[in-house]
Amino acid sequence: MGELLRLATAGSVDDGKSTLVGRLLVDTKNIMIDQYTAVEQASAARGLDQADLALLTDGLRAEREQGITIDVAYRYFATPTRSFILADCPGHVQYTRNTVTGASTAQVIVTLVDVRHGVVEQTRRHLAVAALLRVPHVVVAVNKIDLVDFDHGVITEVCDQVRAVGADLGIDDLTVIPVSALLGDNVAEPSDRTPWYDGPSLMAYLETVPVAVDDVDEPGRFPVQYVLRPQSGAGEEFRDYRGYAGRVERGSFSVGDRVCVLPGGRRSTVVGIDLPGGGAGRSAGASESVTLRLADEIDIARGELIAAEPVPEPVRQLDATVCWLDERPLRTGDRLLVKHTTRTVTGIVTGIGGRLNLSTFEEEPAGELALNDIGRIGLTLADPISPDPYAESRTTGSFVLVHPQTGNTLAAGMVS
Incomplete structure (x- = not known):
């Protein structure tokens, strides 16, 4: 099967994530005939002229009835070149926590943008999460290009918007691919309807992007x-x-x-x-x-x-960036559990340094962090932990904040 690639999808509501994933599964022949037949029948019952490929990934009945994806759906598929684990993340802003979950272990994140709407706030949030989590490779699929008649000028304008946001966030490896998930243009094969685009199809990119990391020389x-x-x-x-x-x-x-x-x-x-x-x-x-x-x-x-050497220094004072995932705001003085690898200790929030403004990508003063805010905080720990900087290790440089009574995950954190 070749090497394994872990990828995640993200995007705003109705950008076509589930349709894109369904298209990938169909075009790579990872769907059984009876599954595809069932989707065709369900689509016909809804009065649709063609198979709604989103039904292949929106597997829960409640999700299908609402027409939305509400949780991270993990899919497994393979081509002769590679095998894939895909985390299909929801688009609603209140489920940004699920995007953080899916992207935290991803080697590639595919974010969708509706070409008719361009870059919206949720696009900026998802790209900010990808930059924050240091996902090695970021792909933006500018979707629904069929709905603008494959207009080169319209599509190029949106692609330029995406690249500008990526530059503002400091994303080094950003690839933009114009696609039609519904019709399959530039998904598995290059499209004849975009002769001005000379880049790879999405599947070609996913099959060839380098993911092997030689880290044997890093400290154990x-x-x-x-x-x-x-x-x-x-x-x-x-x-x-x-x-x-x-x-x-x-x-x-x-x-x-x-x-x-x-x-x-x-x-x-x-x-x-x-x-x-x-x-x-x-x-x-x-x-x-x-x-x-x-x-x-x-x-x-x-x-x-x-x-192994060099050994990280045990610390009780922690400066970190967090993505806050709870409806109750985070405030100075809050007592939380800090889970770092297999170690869990009690911590107190000693300060909130600022919050990322998703419009300007500048840090602004903040007295608290609300749901889906990204900000800097200080923590004092009851017992020491031994983290590496997140810039050096996505595993030993990360932690989660947990509610001490309910056990709910409250935030994903990255050690500065």
């Missing part, structure tokens, strides 16, 4: 999830076993590496790497789930970090 980071000790009745060979299970979130680890356990600061050496299916390995890289064994007996619990 291993948040501990579980401490494994022998159970009663274990054999003699396991009597003194102590392993630390988790996932390598950054860099790599090899047998013989010197490491530091944070926040305590005790040092040791990796003497074994046990694999999930049994057996042992000599090394483990990012995204691999393994069990590390250390040379020294150290009191390690869930939430502690096994780190």
Whole structure:
């Protein structure tokens, strides 16, 4: 199947995200005949002249009845070149939190713009989220070009608007592709109706955009999830076993590496790497789930970090940028839970530095952060955490804010 690409879609209401995703699935032959037949029948029952491809992705009956997408829908498809995990995010402004969720792990984000409306506030918000989350590759599909009769001048004007917003946000890798999700122009194949466009189709872009990241030379980071000790009745060979299970979130680890356990600061050496299916390995890289064994007996619990040099400094004071996702505003003095990798600590908001103005992309003073606001805050933590700057690592530089009573996720945060 080739390498895996994680992508997310975003856009305003009725920009055609679900239709675009449906078109991708149909044109790449990732839809069964009976599924497509059911969509044709449902579309005919609605009085439509052709299959409503949005029905392929808006799978919940309540969503279909409303004609909108209300949650992140994960889809899996493949071509001979690549396999894909796609997060189809909703367009309504109150569901920006879902876009943050979908984009947080994406290597590519595809944002749609209706060519008739151009760049709107939700477009600017989604591009700001993509810039904030440092999504490596950003694609803007200028959709519904059939509704302006493929007019070169109209489409070029909107494309220029998009590029100007991308430049204001500092997005380095921004690609703009004019498409008609309904008719398939420039989606899977180049369109004869846009002879003035010499770029790739959307599918060609997704199949060729580089996503492999060689990060083995980055410092290793291993948040501990579980401490494994022998159970009663274990054999003699396991009597003194102590392993630390988790996932390598950054860099790599090899047998013989010197490491530091944070926040305590005790040092040791990796003497074994046990694999999930049994057996042992000599090394483990990012995204691999393994069990590390250390040379020294150290009191390690869930939430502690096994780190290779250079070691991040444990901190109790945190400056960060957050996307606030709750209807109740965030204010100075609020007590929240801060979840960083596998570690959860209590924190107090000590200040709100400012809020991003989505019209000017300038920071403006703010006494609080309302739903979907993006702003800078200060946090004081009851116990230390050991983050990397988000600019260096999207995993170990991020955190979420959680309501201490309900457990609801309140914000996505990036360490400055």
